Amino acid sequence: MSTEQQKPPVEETDVAVEAEASPDVEVELSEPQGLEADIARLEAELQQAKDTALRAAAEAQNARRRAEQDVEKAHKFGQEKLVQDMLVVADNLERALANVNADDEAMKSVAEGLELTLKSLIDGLKRHQVVQINPVGEPFDPNLHQAMTQVPNPDMEPNTVMDVFQKGYTLHGRLVRPAMVVVSKAP
CATH class of the missing domain: 1.20.5 (Single alpha-helices involved in coiled-coils or other helix-helix interfaces)
Structure with a gap:
């Protein structure tokens, strides 16, 4: 075939x-x-x-x-709880440093040690993208600041941060803790 x-x-x-x-x-x-x-x-x-x-x-x-x-x-934000816990340590170091009598020669070395420890802690936090908010003289921002009180002040524009009770912090641009501030108001 x-x-x-x-x-x-x-x-x-x-x-x-x-x-x-x-x-x-x-x-x-x-x-x-x-x-x-x-x-x-x-x-x-x-x-x-x-x-x-x-x-x-x-x-x-x-x-x-x-x-x-x-x-x-x-x-990015998994370390937020750890950062909050470390901020308590930073606050305590700042309070201790504020209450140390630097005029006393014996306390001078303690104050220096506290300053170095606080600086080391803040530098370590910065390496992990934790940024301190210390807004003295800046306009009040409710996204970053928590107003504790308002005080009349003719020398400053209204709604300007006059003083900071407690510094605020951000982690990768996200607010971890607002800065607790005193805000000026018109007299």
Whole structure:
């Protein structure tokens, strides 16, 4: 037998392959309008399947991006509780330093030790993106400051920070503790 005799005609093969490839689709060659309707329906289903797949891929990408952002925030702000605890130590060192009599020769070395310890602590916090807020002379900002009291002062503009009871701090730009301040008001 030659190869020409073994191969069925091309038209018969195409119809047989189409029928085998999609058994759910009925192929009616006698009605061209029915085929056009089937083609339109199948194209619509294909478009809908493509749209669904595209939406699923976009949702997966968004979920991956949200997870990455959550991990980044956890790394960035996971140390916030530790920073808050360390701020208590810094406050205590500042209070101790303020109450040491530096005129007394015996206390002078204690004051120097407290200053060096406080500086070392603040420098360590700075290395981890903890920034001190000491807003004396700046306009009052309720996002960064907590007003403890208002005092009339003709020498300063109203709503200007006159004094700081307790310094505030931010971690990577996010407020950890507001500065507790005295604010000027018009006399």
